[in-house]
Amino acid sequence: MSYEPQQPRPDYRSHGEPGRPDPRTQQYGPGPGGPQYTRDQGGYRAGSSGPQDDEKTVAVLTHLAGPIAAIISVGWLGFVGPLIVWFIYRDKSPFLRAASAGAFNFNVTLWLVNVVGWICVFTVILSPLGFLLIAAYWVMLLVCHIMAAVKAGRGEVYRYPMQLPILH
Template sequence: MSQYPQGDPAYQSTPPAGQTNFERTMGDIGGSGPLSPQQERTWATLSHVVPLALFILSAGTLGFVASLVIYLMYKDRGPFVRQNAANSLNIQIAMGIGVVISWIMILTIILSPIGVLGLIAVAIWGCVLHALAAVKANNGEWYKPPMTPDFVK
């Protein structure tokens, strides 16, 4: 007996010629055409959620990679996802600069307490901005994170 319901069209219908069920299901991931508004909102939200999760899980080292990958994959597929992915990348770049400056202060021993406070402040600032931007993206609202330079447009 199949684990899928008998009437489920995703498993009953045949895909278009030359396309497998997997390609039809996952088409928006590797495709090159424009995204639907719902897909744009989803990827715009993920452009903030994934880097935030990776930033937390990797102690601040992998969030940048996620932002860059989403930006490069989806920048030409819709203006909303492009803007959010660019914002995510800008937040990550600004956080990276803040982390490097904080570590330099920590290593100079004299400024060590200021560097630790700076490191904590940068982490909180980035997490809050990513969380706010993810909520705005999920609601379909355009948002420019405050105190974030435009390194990527």
């Protein structure tokens, strides 16, 4: 929990204000004065207070929605939760937009791995590969989403290791 005073949240709807650099071209990552966030990477402009507590909570739930839905649907609907969050918060919070887009893209990629794995299972000769792909699906799903939820709880954007760039 931070004890520094909260700064007013900037308005991201106006791009290209005269005299100000374009936030989409700024660097992301820890800078000399602490973390820097940009609109591109789903965070905030440098110098802002970062994501609020409610945004962190929604981001954590977004990352955990994928594995929970995948467990309930036996691996088939893990991408639905992040997609719903993306539709709700895509214009309201750059942090949540980046978190939900990353989770959705990762879940779709893993869903395709799962489909290929099940197709391989039903062929006799490729069934060992199929079981390996399905096992990799579940390991990647659980490990990466837990790591993403922990980072989201700290207010950081998690970059998934492999994802098809569908949502931005």
